[in-house]
Amino acid sequence: MIVPLSEQTAHGLDEETPLYYGASWGDGAAQAADARRSVRALLACAPRIGHIGVPPTLAMDAELAVSELVTNAIRHAPGTCGMTLRMSRQELTITVWDSSTEQPTPKKTDPHRIGGHGLHLVQTVSEKVVVALRATGKLITAHLPVAPPNTGSPLLPSSIPH
Template sequence: MVITLRKQTADKQGGDEGAPLRYGATWEEGAARAADARQALRALLGHAPRTGRAAVPAALAVDAELAASELVTNAVRHAPGPCGMILQLSGDQLTITVWDSSTEKPAVKKADPRRIGGHGLHLVHTVSDRVVVALRETGKRITAHLSLTPKQSTIGLRGIALPG
């Protein structure tokens, strides 16, 4: 089940810039799509200025979309069953939490330009300030924390070099 962001923000979130903006979605097995995660993130970040917050820098928005997309993709590929995502924008931080039904701790693989696939979690760690994995009896939660304070970047995406 996905609650549209427009409905949620209008019904549950006022214009108090101190209150966190939140969005949550739950998908049945096979229903989650990375594109939905990116769209929800864009909607949340687009709503932020309407609550008195400053607009999120474009480079950070791209990094956040990448993190959300990769986390949801990993949940779909590596965990049977339902999954979900929680986005929260508060203070100077954006958190992206994705939960799934796998109790296996994900491994971050070293970057290897010769390998096809297997780069997602490495990218999430690269664009995030901190990534926390919480294993549970019924699955896991992975939370990417991104600071809203712009960082110096030499080539975009917070300085990462994508495999060619």
């Protein structure tokens, strides 16, 4: 079930309130393009309610991370999957869950191989990536910094840790 951000209420939200978004898809219904649109909508909504705007490079990194995580769920896990986005003053967390109980492992970098680079790309653009295995599948959470610790200032594109 997807509730478009445009239909979610912004009443009572301010810069201290984390923004949330969630979607779940039935078997075969997930699309990376939907996930990317959701990230763009969340990031566009943030400044309108007092959150800091994010640099374009972080927005691109977030779209890349969500696209790769959802694509991996589609390709490697049968059944339903879902995604949650949470944006605070400090970070954007992207969590994708699926039905596979297999631990994902990044493949060794091979510039001649087509595909198989997704998890490595997510790790490159994220401050950290956490995998939590569950009895019915797994959660993969990518943490992307929005601002340096203890400040409200946005990161400069050249200072985003990779």
